[in-house]
Amino acid sequence: MKEPEEALRSAREAAARAGAAPPPGEEAAALERAIAPGPPSNEVLQEWAILAVDLDLIRSTRRMGGALTAVKRALLRFLRQYTHELEAQQTRFNLAVVARLREMEGRLESERRDGGGPEGR
Secondary structure (H helix, E strand, C coil): CCHHHHHHHHHHHHHHHHHHHHCCCHHHHHHHHHCCCCCCCCHHHHHHHHCCHHHCCCCCCCCHHHHHHHHHHHHHHHHHHHHHHHHHHHHHHHHHHHHHHHHHHHHHHHHHHHHCCCCCC
């Protein structure tokens, strides 16, 4: 008899081989593993700052899931102009925040090199 962790791992491997979508929460767990070793790089932050809705990820696993998925996708299409504007505004904000963080990191690094930073005092 397999341990629960081993059964879960083998089920995920079988699903990955079959080309199935990752289970709920797996993308978030992969994201956490990606940033666990240290802070994310500027390139990763830049990538995360850009929002995009993937229609393939909109689905329902409930009973009558096919019909619910069709309704969700139709709603997204009807609201596309509104959602695209929201995505664009949020993306602009995210990119501005990333740019400001880069600027602040650059200033902090130059102050540390010049001996005027928090560690140089």
